[in-house]
Amino acid sequence: MGKVPDTSGNMARCICGGCPSYPAEGGLFCAKGKSAKDIAKRGCLCGDCPNYKDFGLADSYYCAAGVAG
Template sequence: MGNVEKNKDNLSKCICIKCPSYSFACKVKAIPESAMNILKGDIAKAEHMEGLFCAFGKSKCIEEQKGCICQDCEVYKENGLNKMYFCF
């Protein structure tokens, strides 16, 4: 399994926000923290973000697996990842 860098290029390719497990409520709840991290410029220094879960780890919001689209993501493919549900 690859090591995914926390950077804006990977974030721009990330499809976590389209995932069926990532509910609308989670997306809304994540806006302030995610916006602050993006505005700071260097997301590599962020400890956690709701999104790009293959780099940042488990979601603090997602409570139920409702489907996974990781294998459709360019970040997943480019980094040789082989598991699913990074958000869990």
């Protein structure tokens, strides 16, 4: 079980879509798990996301690493 609930409300707050590393589909990777795409790491916006603060996250690149545990 990850730290972030997989809810539509949390999906709506995810800012992955504006990220330079965004894999063109999906989001809320901290809850849903990593992308099926290969991630070119060009920066990660997670630290600016309201979910990041509210759920006490500390890492980045959840699209590549998977669920925040």
